[in-house]
Amino acid sequence: MKLKKNWKPIIDRFQAKLSAWKSKTLSFGGRLTLIQSVLGNLPTYFLSLYVAPEGVIQTLERMRNRFLWGASKEKKKIHWFSWDTVVAPKKAGGLGVGVWNNIAGIRKDLLSKEISVHSVLSKISTANGATWRSELSPNGIYSVCALRHRWDYRPPNADGNFTWIKEVPLKVNCFIWRARRGRIPVALELSKRGVILESLTCPMCNEQDEGADHVLVECRYAKQVFEGISRWCKVNTADCQTIKEVEDSVSQLGLGHNRSITLLAVYFGAFWSIWKSRNARVFNKNRIPPDKVIDMIKSATYIWVKNRGKFGRFTWATWSQCPLDF
Numbered sequence: 380m381k382l383k384k385n386w387k388p389i390i391d392r393f394q395a396k397l398s399a400w401k402s403k404t405l406s407f408g409g410r411l412t413l414i415q416s417v418l419g420n421l422p423t424y425f426l427s428l429y430v431a432p433e434g435v436i437q438t439l440e441r442m443r444n445r446f447l448w449g450a451s452k453e454k455k456k457i458h459w460f461s462w463d464t465v466v467a468p469k470k471a472g473g474l475g476v477g478v479w480n481n482i483a484g485i486r487k488d489l490l491s492k493e494i495s496v497h498s499v500l501s502k503i504s505t506a507n508g509a510t511w512r513s514e515l516s517p518n519g520i521y522s523v524c525a526l527r528h529r530w531d532y533r534p535p536n537a538d539g540n541f542t543w544i545k546e547v548p549l550k551v552n553c554f555i556w557r558a559r560r561g562r563i564p565v566a567l568e569l570s571k572r573g574v575i576l577e578s579l580t581c582p583m584c585n586e587q588d589e590g591a592d593h594v595l596v597e598c599r600y601a602k603q604v605f606e607g608i609s610r611w612c613k614v615n616t617a618d619c620q621t622i623k624e625v626e627d628s629v630s631q632l633g634l635g636h637n638r639s640i641t642l643l644a645v646y647f648g649a650f651w652s653i654w655k656s657r658n659a660r661v662f663n664k665n666r667i668p669p670d671k672v673i674d675m676i677k678s679a680t681y682i683w684v685k686n687r688g689k690f691g692r693f694t695w696a697t698w699s700q701c702p703l704d705f
């Protein structure tokens with residue numbers, strides 16, 4: 380199994396699985412779940428039995444990456460984040476996909492993460508003979524969990540504190556996770572990546588260039604939506620200029636945990652709905668007035684929080700009055 384050609388059946392099987400799921404028909408969140416669970420588990424069995432050559436791992440990882448961004452061998456797509464960011468733990472600002480463990484590469488991998496093999500497990504002499512000791516656990520006993528923890532550790536970056544909330548669908552979380560770093564297909568970002576467009580102007584206001592923070596927060600259209608949301612929730616976020624500022628200001632309102640999460644769910648729903656409205660304008664020439672978007676946000680977030688959250692003791696009557704009155 381040291382030769383790449385011996386791995387061809389596994390690579391082919393993997394490719395066949397990928398082709399069976401049409402990446403186009405799945406949302407980003409759906410594709411993420413697939414590469415994480417189903418596709419993530421497929422080769423694990425073989426990788427645990429045999430030592431895979433580095434090239435095989437790379438091929439399989441490249442396939443997972445292409446699938447996530449909706450691309451295929453034939454059709455290129457923009458990869459909005461590096462594979463490193465995709466596999467990084469959520470705590471470190473990644474998507475938490477995780478990498479495949481390859482026992483062959485473990486020594487090299489440990490070194491690449493600046494973990495010495497010695498610190499994982501070393502033999503020490505005692506009066507009664509020899510014993511094993513791990514520096515990763517405070518008690519000196521080796522555990523997979525402690526290694527995993529050390530393995531996954533990355534210094535948190537400035538964007539690392541994104542709050543993933545289960546009160547909204549995964550695709551909505553993923554969208555905000557991308558948008559707050561500007562990695563969504565707005566005109567400015569597409570042109571940065573070499574896509575030639577007729578105009579960079581925001582389709583909602585026709586006043587400024589279309590960046591992620593502009594279209595979702597600063598734009599006249601987004602502001603009108605957020606004014607309505609602020610009145611409904613009885614909070615004020617009028618002076619926020621970026622997605623991250625909106626997110627931060629929610630936690631700074633001192634509402635307590637449950638209300639903060641509820642409000643965050645409402646704001647995530649608002650970003651998502653503004654984006655949908657933007658897409659309706661761009662692709663279908665359909666103008667959705669801000670009032671209608673506000674109604675869409677109210678009903679969508681009602682269903683999400685009611686069914687997904689653990690604080691569902693409210694009715695449509697109270698929710699539509701103010702979602703934080705519970």
Ligand SMILES: [Zn+2]
Nearest residue numbers: 581583584598
């Ligand atoms: Zn605009």
